Amino acid sequence: MPLYQRLLDLLRSQIESGRYSVGDQLPTEHAMRTSFGVSRSTVRNALRALTDEGLIRPTPGVGTVVIRSRPPVQPSLLRGFTEDFARRGVPTQARVISAQIVDPPSQVRDRLELLPEEQVLHLVRLRLVSGAPLALMDNFVPASLGIGPEEDFTGPLYELIERNHKYYITYGRDAIGAATVRPEAASVLELPIGSPVLTIKRTAFIGYDRPIEYVEAIVRPDHYEYNVTLLRGKDAS
Amino acid sequence: MPLYQRLLDLLRSQIESGRYSVGDQLPTEHAMRTSFGVSRSTVRNALRALTDEGLIRPTPGVGTVVIRSRPPVQPSLLRGFTEDFARRGVPTQARVISAQIVDPPSQVRDRLELLPEEQVLHLVRLRLVSGAPLALMDNFVPASLGIGPEEDFTGPLYELIERNHKYYITYGRDAIGAATVRPEAASVLELPIGSPVLTIKRTAFIGYDRPIEYVEAIVRPDHYEYNVTLLRGKDAS
DNA sequence: AGCTCGCGATTGTCCGTACAAACGCACAAG
DNA sequence: CTTGTGCGTTTGTACGGACAATCGCGAGCT
Numbered sequence: 001m002p003l004y005q006r007l008l009d010l011l012r013s014q015i016e017s018g019r020y021s022v023g024d025q026l027p028t029e030h031a032m033r034t035s036f037g038v039s040r041s042t043v044r045n046a047l048r049a050l051t052d053e054g055l056i057r058p059t060p061g062v063g064t065v066v067i068r069s070r071p072p073v074q075p076s077l078l079r080g081f082t083e084d085f086a087r088r089g090v091p092t093q094a095r096v097i098s099a100q101i102v103d104p105p106s107q108v109r110d111r112l113e114l115l116p117e118e119q120v121l122h123l124v125r126l127r128l129v130s131g132a133p134l135a136l137m138d139n140f141v142p143a144s145l146g147i148g149p150e151e152d153f154t155g156p157l158y159e160l161i162e163r164n165h166k167y168y169i170t171y172g173r174d175a176i177g178a179a180t181v182r183p184e185a186a187s188v189l190e191l192p193i194g195s196p197v198l199t200i201k202r203t204a205f206i207g208y209d210r211p212i213e214y215v216e217a218i219v220r221p222d223h224y225e226y227n228v229t230l231l232r233g234k235d236a237s
Numbered sequence: 238m239p240l241y242q243r244l245l246d247l248l249r250s251q252i253e254s255g256r257y258s259v260g261d262q263l264p265t266e267h268a269m270r271t272s273f274g275v276s277r278s279t280v281r282n283a284l285r286a287l288t289d290e291g292l293i294r295p296t297p298g299v300g301t302v303v304i305r306s307r308p309p310v311q312p313s314l315l316r317g318f319t320e321d322f323a324r325r326g327v328p329t330q331a332r333v334i335s336a337q338i339v340d341p342p343s344q345v346r347d348r349l350e351l352l353p354e355e356q357v358l359h360l361v362r363l364r365l366v367s368g369a370p371l372a373l374m375d376n377f378v379p380a381s382l383g384i385g386p387e388e389d390f391t392g393p394l395y396e397l398i399e400r401n402h403k404y405y406i407t408y409g410r411d412a413i414g415a416a417t418v419r420p421e422a423a424s425v426l427e428l429p430i431g432s433p434v435l436t437i438k439r440t441a442f443i444g445y446d447r448p449i450e451y452v453e454a455i456v457r458p459d460h461y462e463y464n465v466t467l468l469r470g471k472d473a474s
Numbered sequence: 475a476g477c478t479c480g481c482g483a484t485t486g487t488c489c490g491t492a493c494a495a496a497c498g499c500a501c502a503a504g
Numbered sequence: 505c506t507t508g509t510g511c512g513t514t515t516g517t518a519c520g521g522a523c524a525a526t527c528g529c530g531a532g533c534t
Binding site: 004038039042 | 519520521526527
């Protein structure tokens with residue numbers, strides 16, 4: 001672990017624990033430099049991170065004071081299914097049911113803003129958590145991306161897109177609804193006919209507004225809920 | 238003006254103007270160091286700022302690529318039901334079914350972090366869009382806020398809290414699921430028994446982490462879907 | 475007493491160097 | 505054909521030094 005990060009963790013825990021409380025002055029950079037036996041740039045590296053987190057405010061000629069004891073709440077980020085569960089320490093499996101290049105349904109064509117004759121990779125996967133089926137996912141990715149049906153789709157799809165194809169996902173729009181499970185999906189998800197399911201439709205974008213992926217997921221609501229943290233802005237209304 | 242800031246402005250304008258477009262690789266730090274005649278730390282200072290702004294992504298062993306040409310889209314903000322619809326130009330009505338001070342259920346007590354004997358204002362409202370019932374909402378607000386059962390609850394509840402009581406909501410957490418509608422709710426929502434419904438549970442906070450409101454909503458999925466825009470961060474996985 | 479000047483202290487900027495870690499690629503080995 | 509080994513490139517981390525900009529405060533002058 002890098003030096004500056006250990007110093008960062010130490011300082012952050014001291015601030016959170018109240019060893020330094022709001023309004024207090026931190027030791028000077030030079031004091032830390034000598035007491036920790038590191039160079040000043042290392043100290044500054046740690047302090048810059050704390051500044052970015054909004055915990056401290058350095059002022060030239062004065063010193064560095066603590067302005068918050070905890071980081072401000074972060075809104076939820078766009079995460080793939082695999083990432084979302086891995087973050088909570090729950091391992092997931094994916095079973096690829098089909099992966100083929102097809103002509104997209106019109107609704108997919110609209111969402112991905114495809115050209116008239118453009119084809120897509122259609123990926124159907126069953127997601128499992130501890131062996132039990134949880135979600136049935138239909139992914140649509142433009143075939144022009146160059147991702148073929150033969151790749152390994154059991155891991156995080158976003159990483160596959162980002163690492164292999166130099167496209168970086170910037171944001172996504174989710175639409176969440178509820179419906180009665182379709183019979184075909186019911187059998188795969190091991191649900192009784194007529195059960196309610198959570199439906200998640202997501203469009204992911206690269207750059208400023210270019211859609212790169214469209215997903216429709218059907219999720220068992222008994223073992224999953226969609227969680228999101230939202231900030232309240234001044235212009236919310 | 239500091240050197241690194243001039244370099245920063247130059248790079249930013251080149252990225253915004255398309256001189257370097259999304260996916261392009263920036264010159265290496267060493268190349269900038271020589272071409273601009275500054276030290277590497279100055280270059281890195283500028284690059285770090287661009288990284289913080291989300292415009293570039295440096296990767297060890299590879300280089301620095303442009304991932305955005307403009308500042309990112311804004312993620313969704315926390316909005317109340319009335320605000321959410323008003324924003325899209327759809328007027329809504331609210332019918333107050335009951336409003337009383339009660340002892341909260343244990344689950345509400347946990348979410349609002351209430352003291353053992355603390356009471357809450359329990360508000361049950363039916364939300365209508367163009368005369369048709371859309372959602373049944375149970376709001377819980379600590380009685381200590383001073384909002385009585387006799388106030389006007391047909392408008393935006395957040396405005397009521399914020400304007401009259403000087404509390405500003407900072408963020409909220411939503412948990413969205415699907416379920417089969419309960420019989421009592423079915424009749425109010427004019428749904429057949431056994432219909433699927435969308436359930437939204439929200440906790441809203443003031444300050445760092447003080448919960449101020451808890452809502453459970455049961456929504457007809459045939460005329461509503463929960464929409465949210467999420468950014469993709471660098472530490473999403 | 476009140477004001478000004480200058481000094482020390484503190485953070486900001488900038489330079490140079492060195493090594494580590496991660497990655498892509500060519501090339502050799504099996 | 506596959507594997508892995510090594511090498512060069514690029515960013516990350518860390519060191520040390522120097523000067524600038526800013527501020528608080530006391531010494532000294534009016």
